[in-house]
Every structure is written in structure tokens, then in C-alpha cells.
Amino acid sequence: MTNMKTVVLHGENTLASFERLSKFIDIAVQRGWEIVRINKAGTSLSQALRSQSLFNNNKLFVVEDIRFLSKKDYDYLKRTDIDANLVIYSDKVLTKNQILSFPKNTKFESFTIPKKIWMFLESIYPKNAKSCLRLFQHVCKNEAPAEMLLALMARQMRDVYLYKMGMGNLPNWKAAKIISQARKFEDSEIILQILDELAKIDIKVKTSNADLEDELAFLLVQKLQ
16 A cells, blocks of 8 residues: 555646646645656656655655656556655546556546536537537636637547547547537538638737637637538
């Protein structure tokens, strides 16, 4: 049994999960702890944790993407009795098998996307401009900033396009919705156009005074008529 204080933040509501991650880091900094970041593939978490046990310094270990963990890291977490503070970040919902790969005393915090936002994302398809725009305006006002919606729209359209092209590996809970949405696009070229416009809008609002919410609303009306 490990004494490690491990917290895993996971879920597709990346705005909320990243704020939570930042909170952990801020508190550690206030306490004067060293922040040890695992932020690239090939960096060994287990090696970093072994150095903690040798020097016994106050540190917060932060794995910035769960994909940076190797099988050796998972094995080390389960079998090693050490005292450390570890936060692991995932921008996707963990599967049951992933959760079971951690020690039993690991704390999991899930950050889900509100139902209305999913309804909006799933309403992005041709001949649905009116309904889609209404949902977009609602979620912008009540659920999430336009910046978050831009990122979610891009990811949703990417998943739809990959399915349309016979590619991609979606979790079961998401696959049925993506399949249904993809079938409503008779021409996959429209999906590519939306993705291209989203990229252009992202650049435009970062380099000018353009309003992101207005730009996204115009895109939905233009492409989904």
C-alpha cells in the first residue's frame, strides 16, 4: 500500500480542470514547495519520485499530460511505498481500466462538460443553423466563454471528419453521437471548411479587435444553412 498523495484531474471540461490544476500549483508555490513538471514523453516520473525519497524535499510533482506516463511509471506508483504529492492531468475522461491502473487510494476529480454544451456541439450539421445558433447563444451566455467553445467546436468537427474518413478511435460513450452527426454531412468538404474557418477565426481574434462570439455565430449561420 502506498502513502503517496496522488490526485488525477480528468475530463473534457478543460477550462475547469486547468483552473483546478493551477490552484494546486499556486498553493504549492505559496508554501515554498518546488514544482517538478513532467511535461514531455520520455521523462521518467518514477526516477523523479525516487529522488524525492532520497532528499525528502517538499515538492509537487505535476504530470501535465497523462500520456507522458509509461508502463514503468504506473508499476512504480502501485508498488512503491513513498510519501509525495503528485497531480496528474488528462484532458479526456479516463476509462475504467485507466482508473484501475492507479493505486487504490488515488483521488480522482472529474470535470465534465455541461449537457447544454454537448447539445450545442451535436447540433452542428447542415440545415440546422437556426437551432444551432440558439443553443450557441445560450451556452455563451450561461455555460462557457466563447474561447472554450471554439476549442470544443474544433475537436468535435475533427472527430466527425475522422469518422467520415473511416479513421479515429472514439470511446463508446461518444461514438454513437459522432456517427449520427457525421451522417448528416453528405459532403465531408463542408466539415473541412468549418475546421478551416475555425482556425482562421482563432488567428483573427488574436491579431485584431474581432469579437469571437460574433465570428463564431456568423460561421454557424453561413455553413449550416
